[in-house]
Amino acid sequence: MRSARSVKPFVVKPFVVFGLVAVAATACGGGTTPGGGKVRDSGRGADQGRARQVAAAWEGSEAARVWREGYHPLGDPVQLPEGAFHDDADKRAYLTQNFELRGSLPDAPQKKARIRWPGGDSLALPLTSARAAYEQLDRGGNAGPALTVTGARLGDMTLLTSRGPAKVPAWHFTVEGYDTPLKRVAVAPSKLPAPPVKAVSRQTDELGPLAGPAAVADDNRTVTLRAGHGSCDDGPAVDVLETGGSVVFSASIRGVSDGPCTADLRIEKVTVKLDRPVGDRMLLDAFTGRPVPYEQPGSASPSRT
Structure with a gap:
């Protein structure tokens, strides 16, 4: 586990660099969750304890019921x-x-x-x-x-x-x-329900928020997300916790180093292959504790602003 002293917080400048490299998260390690789900841990340092907390909070919650009754797109509008x-x-x-x-x-x-x-x-x-x-x-x-x-x-x-x-x-x-x-x-997504779990109070290189939308491919198993990182690291990684009712994504940063760095936020696409189809499972962000619906970069949806 890296020391919190090595963490370099992101400072968003007037420009944002959008990376074009897709990073595939791979499955290794294991464990189980209350919903019988399999823990997929790529070993990159993401906080799986937090992912289990988010999955357990949503399981059987009123927020989950509201979510499942709404319209939440997972593809390009x-x-x-x-x-x-x-x-x-x-x-x-x-x-x-x-x-x-x-x-x-x-x-x-x-x-x-x-x-x-x-x-x-x-x-x-x-x-x-x-x-x-x-x-x-x-x-x-x-x-x-x-x-x-x-x-x-x-x-x-x-x-x-x-x-x-x-x-x-x-x-x-x-x-x-x-x-x-x-x-x-021609319709806006349903309003997101209030999450049954609070967001993490501070971002670290071991766990940070996803930087953009989730898009699910036609195979219903390949999920593309966007994750942020800085100029002094090896890029973002996304670990996955799959349960019967949800898929929780934990974004982290690989290979953080100390040297002189520019204070810009870089966004890369990260592609994750799930063990089984998404189906009607919720896609959740471990850091925010919220669902990760699809939204185009720069789009403004009345239900989410």
């Missing part, structure tokens, strides 16, 4: 047109969120829209206007290349959620040069 992108300019426009509107956007046809799951469950939530959905896409405002939107209609899209795949209301935006639409979810 945007689905690109077929064949995207035609060239590097279009790709750059999308990544920099640079859009141009040439045409009018329709008003919302109703106040609420319904999410539907295959088993027959459904949930009605306030419908986001086409204008609001477009503004979630168009955040660049720079002089670079732009994707041109010429109209929109209300439809749906299939999206993985905490309750499995669902048909979710979505605005279908017509993009100049593409035969199929760009789809953007």
Whole structure:
């Protein structure tokens, strides 16, 4: 265990460096939890005792019931047109969120829209206007290349959620040069319940908060997260505690050293392969004690701000 004196707290500067390296967490070690889950410990120093505490607090809690009755997406709220992108300019426009509107956007046809799951469950939530959905896409405002939107209609899209795949209301935006639409979810996620466990009071290199969203791949076992680290270490790691009702992720930092360091926060994608599918299990952050729903970097969801 490294001494707390070696910890260098993150200071966020006006810039953030986004890493592109995916770090795979591997399984070794073991143990059990109250829910019969298997402890997967990669041996990188994360606090598994805290992970067990978070899992036990959520198991059978009122917060867990509220969570399971809500809409919590685990996939990207945007689905690109077929064949995207035609060239590097279009790709750059999308990544920099640079859009141009040439045409009018329709008003919302109703106040609420319904999410539907295959088993027959459904949930009605306030419908986001086409204008609001477009503004979630168009955040660049720079002089670079732009994707041109010429109209929109209300439809749906299939999206993985905490309750499995669902048909979710979505605005279908017509993009100049593409035969199929760009789809953007038209409802905001449900409000997160108050967690049954408090966040850790102080960040260390052994345990810190996840820095961004969780996205679950089509195999329902591969989870991609974002974790932060500094300039004087070997990067982030994420350990996993799997139980019958939850998956708890513990973010830590590998190889912290003392030398002169710049005070910037670096974010890397960390990919974790679970022992079994996510299913309807909650994805939890050991540091905050909260669920880790999917949110795009820089997005502003009314239910979570």
